[in-house]
Amino acid sequence: MATAFLPVFLFVLAGLATSLGMLSMGWAFGPARKGRVKEMPYESGMDPIHDARRRFDVRFHLVAIAFVLFDVELLFLYPWAVANRHPEGIDAAVAKAGALNVDYSRMLVFGEVMVFLAILALGFVYVWRKGVFQWR
Amino acid sequence: MIPSITDWHSFFFYLFATVTCVFALAVLFATNIVRMAFYLIISLGASAGLFILAGAEFLGVMQLMIYVGGTLVLLVFGVMLTAQERFISMKTRGGEWVMAAIVGGALLVLLVQTAFSIDDWTAPRADLSAVSAIETQTATRLGLGLLGIRPDQAEEADPVLRQGMSGYLLLFEIVSVHLLVVLIGAAYLARSKRVTSLARAAEMRR
Numbered sequence: 001m002a003t004a005f006l007p008v009f010l011f012v013l014a015g016l017a018t019s020l021g022m023l024s025m026g027w028a029f030g031p032a033r034k035g036r037v038k039e040m041p042y043e044s045g046m047d048p049i050h051d052a053r054r055r056f057d058v059r060f061h062l063v064a065i066a067f068v069l070f071d072v073e074l075l076f077l078y079p080w081a082v083a084n085r086h087p088e089g090i091d092a093a094v095a096k097a098g099a100l101n102v103d104y105s106r107m108l109v110f111g112e113v114m115v116f117l118a119i120l121a122l123g124f125v126y127v128w129r130k131g132v133f134q135w136r
Numbered sequence: 137m138i139p140s141i142t143d144w145h146s147f148f149f150y151l152f153a154t155v156t157c158v159f160a161l162a163v164l165f166a167t168n169i170v171r172m173a174f175y176l177i178i179s180l181g182a183s184a185g186l187f188i189l190a191g192a193e194f195l196g197v198m199q200l201m202i203y204v205g206g207t208l209v210l211l212v213f214g215v216m217l218t219a220q221e222r223f224i225s226m227k228t229r230g231g232e233w234v235m236a237a238i239v240g241g242a243l244l245v246l247l248v249q250t251a252f253s254i255d256d257w258t259a260p261r262a263d264l265s266a267v268s269a270i271e272t273q274t275a276t277r278l279g280l281g282l283l284g285i286r287p288d289q290a291e292e293a294d295p296v297l298r299q300g301m302s303g304y305l306l307l308f309e310i311v312s313v314h315l316l317v318v319l320i321g322a323a324y325l326a327r328s329k330r331v332t333s334l335a336r337a338a339e340m341r342r
Contacts, residue, residue, distance in 0.1 A: 005188050009148050056216045064213040065322040068206040069315055075201050076311055079279030086276040093285045109283050112305060116312045123316040132323040
């Protein structure tokens, strides 16, 4: 069975092999010297001011929810993106609708998706103007 | 030499199935909740590979985006926001093992029995060599359905029946409204938090 995703899977395999290979090579051949400074958590050159295992500000949760929200939005755009260029996608549907004398065009499809985006953009603007994204 | 393509399909099926099962077990036996979350990411990611292998690429992408990308971010954030001092360490007690084994075992028996009771699934389909994962086009058909066309119903001869099969455009737009509600709800929660902290600051000043 010719899997069109074979290159993707092979890419995943190669990525895993490369990263695991680099880690294990470093572990196997690298010198293992220890020191107080070397075992310190990496904080971009700054000295860490406290333990990383503590409670985080609840405002981070808004960031997480916003991420999931726009993640779901993108998920619904994905079938549209695939159907857009697929040989049996929107073009074929428009042709079929034309044969059946039904009013259906690429502009209509584009408008449908833009309405979908506009509703969310409206909320985004509202939330932005309410100052929710300000870190205070 | 690269083995034939049939072997690749089986190879990746066994690879993803093994990774899914091994890391699902690792979730069970780990005691650190952050490690559990990480094992769950790998397990769910591998099951997304299984979905794509089965020709359900939209389901696979959904698994990757919603579960691996979204739900686990929320899970890890939940741990980060609530953890006291050390991250929670969980140990399963004896009674919980028994209960979980009964419930999980019952579901497993049911699923295995159902899977083996379907005749089509006991042998490879006859036209196996002619099938390719891309030919299933689930994402294309779904996309057309969401945009108001049902390609599988276009052949319906009766024009009255065909009118009722015009796809899911309204639901597609309603999804957008739902997401809008979630966005405003989340923003409201964050705002009320700030109002209370402002109120507390005003109280302290008094």
